[in-house]
Amino acid sequence: MLRLAIQSKGRLNEESTALLREIGIDIDDSRRKFLSQAPNFPLELLYMRDDDIPQVVASGTAALGIVGLNEVEERGFDVQVVAKLGFGGCRISLAVPKGADYGGPQWFAGKRIATSYPRILKRWLQEQGIEARIEVITGSVEIAPAADIADAIFDIVSSGGTLVSNGLREVEKVFFSEAVLISNGQLTPDQQQVLDEMLFRIGSAQVSRHKKYILMNLPQAAVEEATRILPAMRSPTIMPLAAEGWCSMHSVVEEADLWDKIRQLKAIGAEGILVLNIDKIIP
Numbered sequence: 530m531l532r533l534a535i536q537s538k539g540r541l542n543e544e545s546t547a548l549l550r551e552i553g554i555d556i557d558d559s560r561r562k563f564l565s566q567a568p569n570f571p572l573e574l575l576y577m578r579d580d581d582i583p584q585v586v587a588s589g590t591a592a593l594g595i596v597g598l599n600e601v602e603e604r605g606f607d608v609q610v611v612a613k614l615g616f617g618g619c620r621i622s623l624a625v626p627k628g629a630d631y632g633g634p635q636w637f638a639g640k641r642i643a644t645s646y647p648r649i650l651k652r653w654l655q656e657q658g659i660e661a662r663i664e665v666i667t668g669s670v671e672i673a674p675a676a677d678i679a680d681a682i683f684d685i686v687s688s689g690g691t692l693v694s695n696g697l698r699e700v701e702k703v704f705f706s707e708a709v710l711i712s713n714g715q716l717t718p719d720q721q722q723v724l725d726e727m728l729f730r731i732g733s734a735q736v737s738r739h740k741k742y743i744l745m746n747l748p749q750a751a752v753e754e755a756t757r758i759l760p761a762m763r764s765p766t767i768m769p770l771a772a773e774g775w776c777s778m779h780s781v782v783e784e785a786d787l788w789d790k791i792r793q794l795k796a797i798g799a800e801g802i803l804v805l806n807i808d809k810i811i812p
């Protein structure tokens with residue numbers, strides 16, 4: 530049995546449970562408890578605040594956790610990142626009042642900086658050789674300059690909208706984060722096997738994300754050109770049609786390229802194009 534700590538509510542909760550479902554692990558969070566057992570996989574979920582996840586994993590209370598890399602870095606516990614999960618992307622940045630005459634990191638010398646991430650900030654200031662005062666605030670860091678608690682802030686940014694609405698300007702992007710799967714590296718061989726199975730499934734879910742299955746009817750004469758447009762994993766699948774001179778071609782395409790590829794395929798005579806969602810890809 531493997532115990533996995535995930536955020537009980539907040540920005541990472543929904544995507545953490547969605548990822549587990551995507552890799553075939555059922556989760557009963559209708560009556561959310563502190564602990565719940567997956568009915569079809571040897572995994573037990575422990576729901577908690579994200580701040581505490583690195584510690585419960587380091588202490589062995591949970592063997593695994595899903596948490597933002599920012600929390601892992603800030604808490605400083607001895608845990609290993611075993612997979613990057615591709616959601617919860619954000620950065621921690623320094624921001625100054627809109628009108629400040631910011632000319633570079635030296636601007637921060639002697640200034641007061643409000644943050645909930647003192648450890649990451651301290652390391653950056655040291656790297657830059659800058660002495661500044663760190664004011665630790667948990668929550669609503671962005672109002673600190675207006676409240677005259679600080680001259681600048683060091684806080685999480687995703688779109689930047691909150692900064693702008695508080696009259697602040699992002700000037701240094703210091704730390705890039707996303708949700709990660711962490712482990713304490715002390716798994717029994719049985720637990721390691723369960724983790725390996727999860728990692729294998731996560732890998733194939735990540736490969737299939739943003740990919741579509743495409744099939745179409747194609748004049749036989751256009752096959753070579755179509756293969757150039759749609760390279761596929763090894764090469765596209767081509768099957769003859771009952772109609773003389775026509776075939777059916779199947780392939781996989783990046784969603785971002787989909788409409789461009791469709792335009793090119795139509796131009797060489799493709800007809801009856803179907804685009805389907807892919808559930809899993811096992812390379």
Ligand code: ATP
Binds near residue numbers: 539596597617707
């Ligand atoms: P908890 O109650 O569990 O302590 P929290 O309020 O500390 O929750 P959330 O706001 O739910 O945390 O954010 C959780 C994580 O989501 C962050 O640590 C970060 O990794 C990630 N994240 C992604 N985008 C953002 C954002 N715009 N603001 C804050 N966190 C973000």
Ligand code: MG
Binds near residue numbers: 579
């Ligand atoms: Mg938190």
